[in-house]
Amino acid sequence: MSTNNIIDPANLVYAKPELMNDADMHYCPGCSHGVVHKLVAEVIDEMGLREKTIGIAPVGCAVFAYNYLDIDWQEAAHGRAPALATAVKRLNPDRMVFTYQGDGDLAAIGTAETIHAANRGENIVIIFINNAIYGMTGGQMAPTTLLNMKTSTTPNGRDVYENGYPLKITDLLAQLQGVCLATRQSVHTAAAVKKAKKMIRKAFENSMENKGTSIVEIVSTCSSGWKMTPAQANDWMVENMFEAYPIGDLKNI
């Protein structure tokens, strides 16, 4: 098949969402961020929310999320995205407001902001990338790091007596009355990507219907931080992460 045949619209099976621009992504090969960015872009496009959406970027690997999706963005201080989103949504109730946060941002330094925004039932969406490690700063322990998992600050593995337990923050959030959707997904297979997109769309719909806070956790890979190839990272995630962080809805009302 020649290149011309491939780009024939009749053969089109996949297209980059219009909302995503052509900026070179800084994410590592095998990182889940790129896929999740694409899903968020697709949902915004399909729901016709491009001119109504304001994204809140975190501190961490996704700090530059604003470089890739052509919507209005605010870049938050570390952990404070839900506080920004609270004000943006309350001051602009007809807009779509989402945060995009990693595990350190959401479940360590930003725990208070996350829990209280969710407990107030702010009509926002929280996209939560859980790869059990601090990617941007070079692979330190995250609140969600698994027991015995090696990181640069737990070189002998995470130890309960030293570091406590992996924080299942989405389980905690699911208990709050302000939360209408708490779901845990992944993007390591085509089927998983499809399901994750469905739940991101549900979250965005909840927000526009003022149903409360929606949290979509994506159990993710960090092949650089985990020091694995992308394929190894996917396998390791399935074998180890899914036990601590089982895929599925924790709350969906």
Next chain:
Amino acid sequence: MSEEIFLMKGNEAIAHAAIRYGADGYFGYPITPQSEIMETLMAETPWKTTGMVVLQAESETASINMVYGGAGCGKAVMTSSSSPGMSLMQEGISYLAGAELPCLLVNVMRGGPGLGTIQPSQADYFQTVKGGGHGDYKLITLAPASVQEMVDFVALGFDMSFKYNNPAVILTDGVIGQMMEKVTLPEFKRRRTDDEIREQCPWATLGKPANKKPNVITSLELDPYKMEINNEKFQAKYKQIEEEFVLFEEKNCEDAEYILVAFGSMARICQKTMELAREAGIKVGLIRPITLWPFPTEVISKYASKVAGMLTVEMNAGQMIEDVRLAVEGKTKVEHFGRLGGIVPTPSEVLVALKSKFDL
């Protein structure tokens, strides 16, 4: 509704002034001695009238970041706190300055350090004027000396913050916050529409119109050469503010042998000290910096070579005195008198200090 006259506390006055200014949002956390600001806003229910959002946040950290979120949308948003709470906000204030966002912050100072006391103090001068957070930045700082100025500086603070895309602070203390005085409240202004905000703040993140590029509110720039250019732009803006927006009040300085320099509530005390001194035959004048940044360097410098000495009177261990000495450039003797830990000095106490410091 036209202008109306009321008797109220300084804290209450801030709340009423914010509603009447057409502020879009207030985000705060209770702390003594300024809790009446949020209490008054909640009692007034402005969300039913002007549409102003009022929210009690889970912490000062959340409050200041809510301010960042609202300010990033070009909305007129504010928070208030007292000294320990302001310390907690310093990270967010640095981000607001770095992202060049307009907003109004109110600090009703109490004594520190640490949990300190709930009594009045002026010990956050350094924190506010010299930059309490990280990085090179400045905050437009207004120091009211009356309940009426609490009202007036809400509008002035918002206006200046939007003019320069920079946070503005009302730096006051428990005396002005808690005391009751007669005030004239301004007429109600309606809140700006989104179209007006887009016009005034083309950078605002209100959702990207189809024909425009996305807006991004951020203080991040990893390229050091670009970050240096950003900083140079900030510094040029600060220089412009220093040239354009200096406020002060001077009284009886023309024939003065000694000048008292004091801001906020201490300027009220010093007004009386000045009267007592003149009754006793000592020619005393008063300079009251109204903007603490930009500092009224020129007027202090002007009188430096004409007087025998200056006394800064502050409810702290000597903070503004550094700016006074920089302005004076050694041309006259500058001394400090202050009470610490929440004690408000009396006018005669200040007079005794003046006599003692200058051997009068």
